[in-house]
Amino acid sequence: xxxxxxxxxxxxxxxxxxxxxxxxxxxxxxxxxxxxxxxxxxxxxxxxxxxxxxxxxxxxxxxxxxxxxxxxxxxxxxxxxxxxxxxxxxxxxxxxxxxxxxxxxxxxxxxxxxxxxxxxxxxxxxxxxxxxxxxxxxxxxxxxxxxxxxxxxxxxxxxxxxxxxxxxxxxxxxxxxxxxxxxxxxxxxxxxxxxxxxxxxxxxxxxxxxxxxxxxxxxxxxxxxxxxxxxxxxxxxxxxxxxxxxxxxxxxxxxxxxxxxxxxxxxxxxxxxxxxxxxxxxxxxxxxxxxxxxxxxxxxxxxxxxxxxxxxxxxxxxxxxxxxxxxxxxxxxxxxxxxxxxxxxxxxxxxxxxxxxxxxxx
Amino acid sequence: xxxxxxxxxxxxxxxxxxxxxxxxxxxxxxxxxxxxxxxxxxxxxxxxxxxxxxxxxxxxxxxxxxxxxxxxxxxxxxxxxxxxxxxxxxxxxxxxxxxxxxxxxxxxxxxxxxxxxxxxxxxxxxxxxxxxxxxxxxxxxxxxxxxxxxxxxxxxxxxxxxxxxxxxxxxxxxxxxxxxxxxxxxxxxxxxxxxxxxxxxxxxxxxxxxxxxxxxxxxxxxxxxxxxxxxxxxxxxxxxxxxxxxxxxxxxxxxxxxxxxxxxxxxxxxxxxxxxxxxxxxxxxxxxxxxxxxxxxxxxxxxxxxxxxxxxxxxxxxxxxxxxxxxxxxxxxxxxxxxxxxxxxxxxxxxxxxxxxxxxxx
Numbered sequence: 164x165x166x167x168x169x170x171x172x173x174x175x176x177x178x179x180x181x182x183x184x185x186x187x188x189x190x191x192x193x194x195x196x197x198x199x200x201x202x203x204x205x206x207x208x209x210x211x212x213x214x215x216x217x218x219x220x221x222x223x224x225x226x227x228x229x230x231x232x233x234x235x236x237x238x239x240x241x242x243x244x245x246x247x248x249x250x251x252x253x254x255x256x257x258x259x260x261x262x263x264x265x266x267x268x269x270x271x272x273x274x275x276x277x278x279x280x281x282x283x284x285x286x287x288x289x290x291x292x293x294x295x296x297x298x299x300x301x302x303x304x305x306x307x308x309x310x311x312x313x314x315x316x317x318x319x320x321x322x323x324x325x326x327x328x329x330x331x332x333x334x335x336x337x338x339x340x341x342x343x344x345x346x347x348x349x350x351x352x353x354x355x356x357x358x359x360x361x362x363x364x365x366x367x368x369x370x371x372x373x374x375x376x377x378x379x380x381x382x383x384x385x386x387x388x389x390x391x392x393x394x395x396x397x398x399x400x401x402x403x404x405x406x407x408x409x410x411x412x413x414x415x416x417x418x419x420x421x422x423x424x425x426x427x428x429x430x431x432x433x434x435x436x437x438x439x440x441x442x443x444x445x446x447x448x449x450x451x452x453x454x455x456x457x458x459x460x461x462x463x464x465x466x467x468x469x470x471x472x473x474x475x476x477x478x479x480x481x482x483x484x485x486x487x488x489x490x491x492x493x494x495x496x497x498x499x500x501x502x503x504x505x506x507x508x509x510x511x512x513x514x515x516x517x518x519x520x521x522x523x524x525x
Numbered sequence: 526x527x528x529x530x531x532x533x534x535x536x537x538x539x540x541x542x543x544x545x546x547x548x549x550x551x552x553x554x555x556x557x558x559x560x561x562x563x564x565x566x567x568x569x570x571x572x573x574x575x576x577x578x579x580x581x582x583x584x585x586x587x588x589x590x591x592x593x594x595x596x597x598x599x600x601x602x603x604x605x606x607x608x609x610x611x612x613x614x615x616x617x618x619x620x621x622x623x624x625x626x627x628x629x630x631x632x633x634x635x636x637x638x639x640x641x642x643x644x645x646x647x648x649x650x651x652x653x654x655x656x657x658x659x660x661x662x663x664x665x666x667x668x669x670x671x672x673x674x675x676x677x678x679x680x681x682x683x684x685x686x687x688x689x690x691x692x693x694x695x696x697x698x699x700x701x702x703x704x705x706x707x708x709x710x711x712x713x714x715x716x717x718x719x720x721x722x723x724x725x726x727x728x729x730x731x732x733x734x735x736x737x738x739x740x741x742x743x744x745x746x747x748x749x750x751x752x753x754x755x756x757x758x759x760x761x762x763x764x765x766x767x768x769x770x771x772x773x774x775x776x777x778x779x780x781x782x783x784x785x786x787x788x789x790x791x792x793x794x795x796x797x798x799x800x801x802x803x804x805x806x807x808x809x810x811x812x813x814x815x816x817x818x819x820x821x822x823x824x825x826x827x828x829x830x831x832x833x834x835x836x837x838x839x840x841x842x843x844x845x846x847x848x849x850x851x852x853x854x855x856x857x858x859x860x861x862x863x864x865x866x867x868x869x870x871x872x873x874x875x876x877x878x879x880x881x882x883x884x885x886x887x
Contacts, residue, residue, distance in 0.1 A: 173556045173766060181550045188543045193719035194535045229591020229721075232765040236748040265747035351766060357555035359591075359721055359768030383745065385627035386598040403594040404535060404713060406721030406768070 166483035167510040171302050171464050171501040172331060177355035178505075179419060183412040192411055197401045205407065206399035209414030216334050216417050216425055219364055223340060226392040227405050228361035231330045231349040233387070235262040237363070238294070238326055238345070241373045241382050241389045243268050247326075248292040250281055250308065253301030254491050259328060260296075266383065277493065278466075280306045280459030286316060293372070294324040300332035302352075303490035305466030305499065306459050310337060317342040324372060334425055335432050335463050335502075345369050350409065353463060354416055355505030360409040365389065420504070428504050432462060435502045435511045439465045442515040449475075449522040453497055465500045472498050478521045484514050528845035529872040533664050533826050533863040534693060539717035540867075541781060545774040554773055559763045567769065568761035571776030578696050578779050578787055581726055585702060588754040589767050590723035593692045593711040595749070597624040599725070600656070600688055600707070603735045603744050603751045605630050609688075610654040612643055612670065615663035616853050621690060622658075628745065639855065640828075642668045642821030648678060655734070656686040662694035664714075665852035667828030667861065668821050672699060679704040686734060696787055697794050697825050697864075707731050712771065715825060716778055717867030722771040727751065782866070790866050794824060797864045797873045801827045804877040811837075811884040815859055827862045834860050840883045846876050 168175040187193065195201045210225050219225070228234055239247070239262055246268055249260040252275040263270040273286050288295055295316060300307045317325045324344045329336065331352040338346055347363045350356035373389035376382045385391075391402040420428060443450045453466040469475055472488055472495055479486050489497030500514070530537040549555065557563045572587050581587070590596055601609075601624055608630055611622040614637040625632040635648050650657055657678060662669045679687045686706045691698065693714040700708055709725045712718040735751035738744045747753075753764040782790060805812045815828040831837055834850055834857055841848050851859030862876070 168553075168556050170556065170558065173558060173769070176550065176555045180555065181547055184546050184550070185543055188538065188546070188719075191530075193538045193542065194530050194532065194713075196532065196535060197720075229595065229768070230765055233591065233595075233748055236746055240746075262747040265750075266745055349766070351556075357550075357768075357770045358559075358766040359771060383628055384598055384602075385624040386595055388627075403592055404711070404720040406591070406719075407535070408719045409721060 164483060166485070167506055167514070168485045169500045169506060169514065170485055170487045171499050172349075172352040173358050174352060174501050174503050175355060175505040176357065177416060177419070179415070180356055180412060183415045184408060187408050187411045192407055195407060197404050197407065202407060203399040205411045205414065206401070209410050209417065210399065212414050212417035212421055213362070215421050217364075218337065218340070220340050220366070223364055223366050224370070224393055224396045226363040226365070226387075226396065227401065227410055228363060228387055229359065229406070231328070231347055231361045232258070234347040234361050234363050235259045236266070237387055237389070238296070239263045239266040239268055240384045241376065242324055242369065243293050244376055244381050245291040245293055246270055246289065247294040247296055248272065248288040250286065250295075250297040251275070252280060252304065252306055253277060253298065254303035255301060255328065255330065256296075256298040259298065277304050277491075278306060278453050278455070280454070280456065281308055282312060282456060282459050288320055288323065292323060294326055295320060296326045296328070298328040299336055299338070300329065300461050300463055302331040302464055305454050305461045305464045307332065307336065307461040309458060310339065314339060314342040324369060331463050331501075332461075334420065335429055335504075340364075340366065350413055352501070353503050354413065355503060356409065356412055356416060360406050360413060362413070431508060432502055432504070434508050435506075436462065436465065438508070438511040438515050439500060439502070442518055443467060446519055446522040450518070453493070463502045465502060467498050467500075468496060469498050470496060472496060475518070475521055479514070479517055482517050484517060486514070526845060528847070529868055529876070530847045531862045531868060531876065532847055532849045533861050534711075534714040535720050536714060536863050536865050537717060537867040538719065539778055539781070541777070542718055542774060545777045546770060549770050549773045554769055557769060559766050559769065564769060565761040567773045567776060568763070571772050571779065572761065574776050574779035574783055575724070577783050579726075580699065580702070582702050582728070585726055585728050586732070586755055586758045588725040588727070588749070588758065589763065589772055590725060590749055591721065591768070593690070593709055593723045594620070596709040596723050596725050597621045598628070599749055599751070600658070601625045601628040601630060602746045603738065604686055604731065605655050606738055606743050607653040607655055608632055608651065609656040609658055610634065610650040612648065612657075612659040613637070614642060614666065614668055615639060615660065616665035617663060617690065617692065618658075618660040621660065639666050639853075640668065640815050640817070642816070642818065643670060644674060644818060644821050650682055650685065654685060656688055657682060658688045658690070660690040661698055661700070662691065662823050662825055664693040664826055667816050667823045667826045669694065669698065669823040671820060672701065676701060676704040686731060693825055694823075696782065697791055697866075702726075702728065712775055714863070715865050716775065717865060718771065718774060718778060722768050722775060724775070793870060794864055794866070796870050798824065798827065800870070800873040800877050801862060801864070804880055805829060808881055808884040812880070815855070825864045827864060829860050829862075830858060831860050832858060834858060837880070837883055841876070841879055844879050846879060848876070
C-alpha cells in the first residue's frame, strides 16, 4: 500500500514533479540565462497559469524569491515608511512581526491566543501604519482568517497596503485581489513541490509605494527590491539568476491544476476536511478540534488536541502515514494534518480508519 | 555530435545532476522537514564534502542561501558597523559595493578599469572599514585576483574581516582559509548545477563579529542572519525551509569531485586554458586577450576581444557550441568562455577548431 505524507509542508509532492524536473533538464533549462528568450517564455507561462488559477488581475505582477520568509523581509525593506500593523495569532504571523521589528521599523500588533482567530474582533490600526499584515492561514495553529473578513479590513483602511501571507492557503482559499495589495506563498505546501521558491504577488499600488519610498531614500537593501523586480518583470526577466527549474515546474503544476479546475480542487478539499471532521466527531475521547470556532478552522491545515501525541504518531508512521506533530508550545500534544491537493481523498479515508483503529486499541 | 554550453553561468550541467535529482525525490527528500534527521544527514554530508574539496577548516561553518547575490546583502546587514572597502574591477564587484551602499552603510572603493586587475597596486583601506571585499574572479571581465595577493591583503589588515566572492572560481582557484574570513559562491558556475542555491563559508571571527553587532543592535534584518544560521548549523539544520534538493545534489557533486581529486580537476582546467590560449595566439587578427596581464587572467573565464561578436557567436551556435557574449559595455565586442569542470577537454579542442575555421572564412 502506498505511503502518504500529511505533513503541513514540506509536504507530499505531486507525482508529476519528478518528470517535470527531468524534462526541464532535458530541454536545457538547467543552463539557461535569466536574460534568454527561453527563460522569458518559462516565466510568462508560469505567470499566466498562476493568474488564471488564483484569479489574479492581469495588471498585477508576480515575482519569485528564494522562500516566503524572504518576502517578509522584502516587504519591510521596500514598503514601510513608518510602521506596520500585524494580526498575530501564531508562530508565522509572529515571525512576520519580528522580521519587521528587526529592520528597526516600529510594528504594532493585535494579538490572539494560540488556536483563536479574529472573526469577532474589529481591528484598530494606528494611523501612522503604512501596511496591515495578516496570515490567512496560520500553519502553526490551523486558524484561518476568512476572505470576507480580509475584504472588510481593506474597506475600513482603504489607504493602507494590505499584505496577506497565503503560504499554506493558496490556491484553496480564494482571495479577491480587489481588496488585497500584496500576497505571497511558497511552493512546498498546497503546490506539492520541493521547497526553494517563494511567490510574491503585488498590485500597482505596491509598485507606486515602493517607488515613492525609494525616491525618498526610505527603502533599505538592494537584493530583490520591488523596483528591480518590476523593471525586469516587464520583459519576464528577473534581477538576479533565479531558480529557473522550480519556476518551470510551478508553471506545469499550475497548468495541471487549471486543467482540473480550481473549483474542483476546492470541492475535493472540502471532502477531505469532512472526512477528518467526522473522524474527530466519532472519537471525541481521543481527538478534539484545537480551533473551537468552526468559521476560524483552516481549510488546509486541521489541528487536533490528542494529549501526548507520541503513540499515535508512531502508530500511523508504522502504517505508512506520516502526520505532523504540533508546533511550538503544542509540539507534543497536538497533531497537524495538511489538507493539500497532492494527497487524494482515499488517503484521508485510510487515515481516518487507522486513527479510529488506534483509538479502539486504547 | 554533442552540443556544448561554454556559458559562464548558468552553465553546462554535470550529466549526473538529473539522476541525483530523481534519486532525491525517490528517497522522499522533496518532502522532508529541515528539522528532520534525514535533512541533518544531507546537510552534514554536503558540509563534509565541501570542506574536503575546498580545504576549509573543520571549525568553519557553511550556510545555504537562495543565491550568491543574497549573500552580498547578508554581509552588509550582519557584519558592517561603519563601512566596508571594496576592490572594484567589474560588474559583480561593483554590485557588491552597490548593495552595501543601498543599506545606508558607507562603503569606499579602490577601482580599476574593465579588464584590469590589482596585481601592481597596494590597496589602502580606510581605518574605519570593518570589512574588505574582493571578487576573486570577475565573471564580467575575466580578471582574477590571485591567491597570494589575497593573503597579502589580510597580512596588511589582519583586524578587518576579509570577504571573498568566489562565485565563478570555486573550486578551481584555491583559497587559504587562514587568511580569508568569509567566502561564497553559487552552484551554477563551476559546480555544474542549476541555479537556486548560494553557499556561504564563514569562520569564527565572522560569527563573533556578527554576535557583537547584534548585541549592540547594529545589525539589520531577520532573514538568514548569521546568528540564526550558526545556531541552527550546530545540529545541521537551517533557520527556514531551504532548497533541500539542491543541497543534496551539491553534496553528491562535491563527492564526485573529491573522488576525481580537486588537483586533477585543476590540472584539467589548466589544459583547457592552454587550448584556448593557443587558439587565441594562432589567430591574433580574429581574437585578442581582453586581459593583458597574464597573472591577472582568470583560471575559469577566458574573455576575448573579437570586434563585432554577432557572426562568430552565430557560427558557433550553428555548430552546437554555445559561447557567451561580453558583459555590460563589452556586450557586442567580446566573447566569454567558461572553463568549467562539466565541460571536458575534448569540447575545448572542438571549440578551438571551429573558431579557427571561422577565422579562415574571413
